[in-house]
Amino acid sequence: MNLTLKIWRQRNNADKGGFKEYKVTEVSKDMSFLEMLDVLNESLTEKGEDPVHFDHDCREGICGMCSLYINGKPHGPLQTTTCQLHMRSFNDGETITIEPWRAKAFPVMKDLVVDRSAFDRIIQAGGYISVNTGGVPDANEIPIPKTVADKAMDAAQCIGCGACVAACKNASAMLFTSAKISQLALLPQGQVERKTRAEKMVAQMDAEGFGACTNTGACEAECPKGISITNIARMNREYFTAVVSSENL
Amino acid sequence: MSWVSKTLNSTLGRKLLMALTGLFLILFLVVHLAGNLQLLIPDGGESFNIYAETMAKNPLIRVVSIGNFAFILIHVVYSIMLSRYNKAARPIGFAESKANTNSAWASRNMGILGTLILIFLLVHLRGFWYEFKFGEIPTAVYEGVTYKNVYLIVAEAYSNPLYVLFYVVSMGFLAFHLSHGFASAFQTLGLNHAKYSPLIQKVGIGFSILIPALFALIPIMMFLQA
Numbered sequence: 070m071n072l073t074l075k076i077w078r079q080r081n082n083a084d085k086g087g088f089k090e091y092k093v094t095e096v097s098k099d100m101s102f103l104e105m106l107d108v109l110n111e112s113l114t115e116k117g118e119d120p121v122h123f124d125h126d127c128r129e130g131i132c133g134m135c136s137l138y139i140n141g142k143p144h145g146p147l148q149t150t151t152c153q154l155h156m157r158s159f160n161d162g163e164t165i166t167i168e169p170w171r172a173k174a175f176p177v178m179k180d181l182v183v184d185r186s187a188f189d190r191i192i193q194a195g196g197y198i199s200v201n202t203g204g205v206p207d208a209n210e211i212p213i214p215k216t217v218a219d220k221a222m223d224a225a226q227c228i229g230c231g232a233c234v235a236a237c238k239n240a241s242a243m244l245f246t247s248a249k250i251s252q253l254a255l256l257p258q259g260q261v262e263r264k265t266r267a268e269k270m271v272a273q274m275d276a277e278g279f280g281a282c283t284n285t286g287a288c289e290a291e292c293p294k295g296i297s298i299t300n301i302a303r304m305n306r307e308y309f310t311a312v313v314s315s316e317n318l
Numbered sequence: 319m320s321w322v323s324k325t326l327n328s329t330l331g332r333k334l335l336m337a338l339t340g341l342f343l344i345l346f347l348v349v350h351l352a353g354n355l356q357l358l359i360p361d362g363g364e365s366f367n368i369y370a371e372t373m374a375k376n377p378l379i380r381v382v383s384i385g386n387f388a389f390i391l392i393h394v395v396y397s398i399m400l401s402r403y404n405k406a407a408r409p410i411g412f413a414e415s416k417a418n419t420n421s422a423w424a425s426r427n428m429g430i431l432g433t434l435i436l437i438f439l440l441v442h443l444r445g446f447w448y449e450f451k452f453g454e455i456p457t458a459v460y461e462g463v464t465y466k467n468v469y470l471i472v473a474e475a476y477s478n479p480l481y482v483l484f485y486v487v488s489m490g491f492l493a494f495h496l497s498h499g500f501a502s503a504f505q506t507l508g509l510n511h512a513k514y515s516p517l518i519q520k521v522g523i524g525f526s527i528l529i530p531a532l533f534a535l536i537p538i539m540m541f542l543q544a
């Protein structure tokens with residue numbers, strides 16, 4: 070396949086940035102999207118040009134590092150991570166537009182790389198549980214109904230990629246935050262900090278400058294891990310219950 | 319900051335106010351429609367005029383009416399606040415967006431739809447509510463009692479095809495606003511449950527079609543009868 074890539078290039082956070090077009094030739098349909106970018110970068114490096122910077126790590130769809138807004142959709146046309154997207158999803162001769170995540174809370178650092186540490190700070194604000202130190206507890210010591218464990222596991226699938234923020238017209242981080250709150254609120258181990266957690270994580274989410282939710286459902290439709298917006302409803306319940314009943318004045 | 323103002327200033331708190339006021343307005347629509355449908359009773363406006371005056375004199379209805387104005391105001395003020403806040407969350411937009419592949423058009427344009435509804439509301443209130451309260455209105459006498467003949471004002475307005483068109487199109491905007499808003503308000507309140515949510519969604523779609531359609535039917539029928 071021969072492709073034209075329209076890629077966002079930006080030297081650093083202060084730079085204004087702009088699109089630049091590149092031609093790539095002899096792309097195999099079996100390449101992943103990131104491998105296709107590797108091919109482009111090799112040719113750029115050989116020419117002595119600055120390669121296109123983009124985030125990636127596991128390339129197995131489990132770490133959440135890869136991002137990219139491809140042809141108007143986060144992680145491209147399929148509901149998967151960019152590393153799991155293959156060139157067979159594109160046509161020969163196509164022009165592919167590649168942009169970084171756009172959100173005030175995700176500043177562009179270079180080219181397609183954005184700073185997603187806002188997510189880390191939301192988790193630091195309350196995404197943890199208190200446990201006793203000492204001997205390893207027995208597995209299945211605390212009985213948890215299968216349905217509850219399943220829901221918690223579903224929420225825990227979130228890999229923190231930020232596609233939900235990119236998909237949302239309001240750059241809202243509610244799908245992410247609600248997944249993290251739900252995962253712990255559902256389990257017995259998460260009860261100690263339950264109310265304070267909801268209050269603190271929502272406060273941090275707001276402080277980072279993510280937008281509010283209009284319930285469009287775009288996040289759920291684009292999330293590579295299929296996180297459901299029922300988690301957002303749960304977060305709202307958790308938060309409203311917490312603010313009226315917690316000890317935090 | 320007290321916990322109350324802190325909560326109401328959070329994104330979730332603001333959305334809570336949007337949802338509660340929105341649901342109240344939905345309830346109001348039903349009551350309002352029930353009253354308006356009396357315009358279609360072929361008695362020269364007698365039932366409607368008596369109903370309108372009885373409502374205006376009832377102290378409880380007066381309180382509800384003031385509450386209703388307050389709720390519209392809160393809904394509008396918070397919709398402006400949220401829209402600005404949400405816009406600020408993405409200062410630089412995407413060059414290309416396929417948002418239509420992941421979400422419904424109405425859900426992405428609640429602000430525009432709301433603004434169009436607001437324009438309708440202002441025209442509507444100026445034409446009927448303001449006239450009824452402060453305008454010079456002809457009277458009608460039923461069984462020895464004198465009533466303001468609002469029916470006449472309404473009938474006159476609906477004899478104008480442009481007004482009827484404006485009314486009907488505005489009900490279209492309301493339908494789209496509700497097609498997302500109805501179920502969305504429940505989601506905002508955290509009321510999402512596998513047992514009830516499918517039903518809420520269906521009722522929401524039915525409501526968003528039926529109520530605006532019945533509202534639109536009134537001016538159309540009165541225009542045709544005139």
Ligand code: HEM
Pocket residue numbers: 282283284333336337339340341343344347393394397398400401428429430431432433434435436495498499500502503504506507
């Ligand atoms: C009879 C009139 C109206 C009714 C019944 C109504 C109802 C609703 C409902 C139920 C919602 C969903 C709330 C939620 O998502 O939690 C909503 C959202 C909204 N309404 Fe209205 N509304 C009306 C008029 C207006 C007006 C006049 C405006 C603005 C000028 C407006 C602007 C909005 C906006 C912007 C949202 C979306 C807020 C967001 O989630 O970001 N609405 N409305």
Ligand code: SF4
Pocket residue numbers: 226227228229230231232233234244245248291292293294295296
């Ligand atoms: S909720 Fe989905 S889209 Fe959002 S960060 Fe988690 S995995 Fe990514």
Ligand code: FES
Pocket residue numbers: 124125126127128129130131132133134135150151152153
């Ligand atoms: S690189 Fe790890 S999920 Fe894509």
